[in-house]
Amino acid sequence: MDQRTIRAELEEYLKRNGITINQFSETSGVNSGTLSSIINGNRPISMLQLDRITAGMGLTEGRFYNIYVDECFNLPVLNWRRLRPLIYRSAELDKLDCIERVVGMMMDNLSYATALFDTAEDLFKQGNRKAAALLYESVAESEKYQHSERLALCQYRLFSIALCDDQEVNLRAAVQFESFVDRLDEMDQLDALKDLANIYSSLHRWDKVEKFAQEMGHKAEIQYKLKYGQSKKDENFKEATMPLFAFISYSHVLCSAVYGECREYDKALQYVSLYSEFSWIKEDSQEAHELVSKFNDWAEANTYLYKLMKGDFEILPDYVSYISQRKDEILPALFKILQAANWYRFNVDDILTRFAKEIVGYRERKGRVGIYTAQVTEDHYTHFMTELAYYFLIKGDYNTGIKYILEGLDSSATINSETCIIRCVCLFEEFRHVASVEAQREYQNLISEVRERNEKKTGFIVGYV
Known part of the structure; x- marks a missing residue:
């Protein structure tokens, strides 16, 4: 049997339902003369006409798109x-x-690469990222x-x-993209570089964070x-997405974090x-003033933080007072305090009690929190749970500690x-003898989920104690 065409589908629908072209014209909103020309094969169907015809036939949107693709590519x-x-x-x-x-057939002719790239950029800005990715992948493959x-910009978008x-x-995404950075404008x-440093920060790859932070600051x-050192401003100077001083200062923020972690x-x-x-x-500018205020804020917070981490607990009340006014900083700060x-x-029970509601509510907040990306936010929560579990375990509050181990393992998975x-597994095994039967059962269920997930990804059986 010959491949079905949209014209044949429409003609059969009209005959089966005893509908005239004029009647269907009123239903679909497509001019009767246009419908007649389409049925007689004298004119191609536009996208708008196709959607109206599909709706007029009472079919789901996009029902004929695959046939439409074939018809588009069968034209001379x-x-x-x-x-x-x-x-x-x-x-x-x-x-x-x-x-x-569509993309696969179009890229047989490389002259369409520019049109597809521009469309990908438009889809990316609109938030249609899966669709944009297909176009970026095709353009990247062709180049x-x-x-x-x-090519570098395609890889940057695919990374994002x-x-x-x-x-x-x-x-994997970061490693694949790294080599393309220098080809961007x-x-x-x-x-x-900022995005790479941020994602490696969430991965705790501090060597990479320092590398990209310093490179960003230098560039x-x-x-x-170049922008401010010349007497006459270059009219063709491309503006950055934020004031240039902010990239320089943010590189220092990242480097301070690296040395803090070390x-x-x-x-x-x-x-x-x-x-x-x-x-x-x-x-x-107003944006510059707001950023200066933000950097000063971070400087104050991190001064408290690094003094605390050196063992200066006298500044703890000031640090707690500071974070209490900044809800986005509470969990990251509590992790460091723990x-x-x-x-x-050092006993910090009073601090945990003070922020109990914030701790409970934090996991329910999905996506970006303040300056932190969704990846960093979830990473903060996961590490916080493991540190919280350890805090209660070494205090001898085993039920609470085991509870947080299991929550940390769930979040880690x-x-x-x-x-x-690994840390959650090691902690649980160390304190298994004080865990209830119910907690041990929940632990085994979580471990089974982790194992199954890894087996699906790698094809290998992964063993956890």
Whole structure:
């Protein structure tokens, strides 16, 4: 049997239901002369007409899109003005299979790469990221042997789209994108380096965080001198997504965090001093003033933090007072307070009681929290749970400690954090003898979920105690 056509489907529908062209014209909103020409094969169908005909026949949106793809490519000449609306409508209806077919056939002719890239950028801005990814992947594949800026931008977008709650996926995305950063234009490089540093921070790859933070700061300083060091402003100078001084200062924020994680607190405090003084900046916009205030805020918080981590518990009341006014900072700060308490065997029960509601409510807050990306937020919560569990276990409050181990293991499995999974497993095994039968059963169920998830991903059986 010959492949069905939209024209044949429409003609059969009219005959089966005893409907005239004029009657269907009123139902569908398509001109009767146009319908007659379509049925007689004298004119192609536009995207708008196809949607109206489909609705007039009482069928689901996009019912004929796959047939429409075939008909578009059976014409003597490809018509981008017809294919472009098809891609947009397929994106709206999440019909990714249609987009994949269109893109696959279009890329037989590399001259369409620019049109597809521009469409991908538009879809990306609209939030249709899955659809955009198909176009970026196709354009990137067509230019994989070139060192083009467009190829690098495709890879940057694919990196951004790939980021999710799964740390293993994020690591792969970051590693794949790294080598393309230098091919981006100077301003896009700053954003890309910032994004890489942020994602490696959530992965606790501090060597990578320092590398990309320093590279971002160095490149931002060069651009700062180019922009403000010349007497006459370059009209073609591309503006960054935020004031250039902010990239320089944020590189210092990241480096202070790196040294803080390495327990080199004096060096961390040296970097804090670099983002607490802004007499040198040239920017004078409202955004610049707001960013200066934010950096000063971070400088104050991190001064408290690194002094605390050095064992100076006298500043703890001031630190707690500070974070109590800043809800987005409460959980990250509590994690560090707990970490210090566990190192120095210091009791912070009163602080945990004070912020009990915030702790309970934190996990219910999905996505970005304040300055923190969704990945960093979930990572904060997972590490907080494991530190909280350890705090109660060493205090001898075993039921509470076991409860938080299980919650930490559940959260670790959700984001596929191998580090946290291992820590939770080790903690539970160390204190298994004080765990209730019910807690042991829940633990085994969580371990089974972790094992199954890893087996599906790797094809190998992963053993946990």
